[in-house]
Amino acid sequence: MFARTPRLLLRPGFPEDAPALAGAIGDETIVRNLASAPWPYRMRDAEAFLASPRDPILPSLLIFERGQGAPQLVGSCGLGRRPSGAVEMGYWIARPFWGRGYATEACTALIDIARMLGLPSLEASHFIDNPASARVLDKLGFQSLHLIAPRMSCARGTEVPARLMRLRLNAAEEQEAALAA
Numbered sequence: 001m002f003a004r005t006p007r008l009l010l011r012p013g014f015p016e017d018a019p020a021l022a023g024a025i026g027d028e029t030i031v032r033n034l035a036s037a038p039w040p041y042r043m044r045d046a047e048a049f050l051a052s053p054r055d056p057i058l059p060s061l062l063i064f065e066r067g068q069g070a071p072q073l074v075g076s077c078g079l080g081r082r083p084s085g086a087v088e089m090g091y092w093i094a095r096p097f098w099g100r101g102y103a104t105e106a107c108t109a110l111i112d113i114a115r116m117l118g119l120p121s122l123e124a125s126h127f128i129d130n131p132a133s134a135r136v137l138d139k140l141g142f143q144s145l146h147l148i149a150p151r152m153s154c155a156r157g158t159e160v161p162a163r164l165m166r167l168r169l170n171a172a173e174e175q176e177a178a179l180a181a
Contacts, residue, residue, distance in 0.1 A: 005108070005109050007067075007105060008066060010063055010110070013049070013076075017050060017073065020072075025037065025076075026041050028155065030095060033133065034090075058079040058117075061110070063093070074094055074102050075091065075097065075103070077107055078091075088123045089122045091106065104136055121167060121169055122166070124165045125149075125151060126162060126165075134163065144163060144164075148161050149164060
């Protein structure tokens with residue numbers, strides 16, 4: 001599955017992307033805010049990530065900046081199934097590309113894909129000490145579930161408080177939730 005936005009190309013990762021992936025995510029500030037990425041993040045971690053089995057329906061995409069030259073790896077975004085069965089959205093952006101709106105732009109495309117897949121809602125979370133991620137989720141329309149729960153940060157080697165959020169993707173579910181409230 002591929003997606004294009006005005007500035008970005010979202011596509012699956014291939015083995016030859018490992019050096020760019022290891023370079024882009026090889027920043028402790030990024031990795032410490034992800035649940036499953038180790039620190040330090042090495043080439044073998046990028047290779048293992050790119051070779052790992054993927055859900056055949058839910059996309060896991062690398063984000064590339066489209067410009068005058070060759071596309072540059074900006075980050076990653078994807079959907080994954082939680083143990084509860086809910087679908088969760090995750091993303092990260094490499095530090096040189098922070099502050100350009102790329103997370104919001106890429107995740108907007110990912111949300112459009114989720115709607116095309118017929119998903120009723122998406123979940124997301126952000127570590128409490130990561131206000132930039134909170135702003136992205138707010139801009140995308142995610143609503144707080146008013147729950148803060150411990151979430152493992154592999155890079156930190158400990159659980160970290162995370163705010164749980166949800167985005168309803170279809171009007172019928174949104175009306176049902178409003179009636180229940």
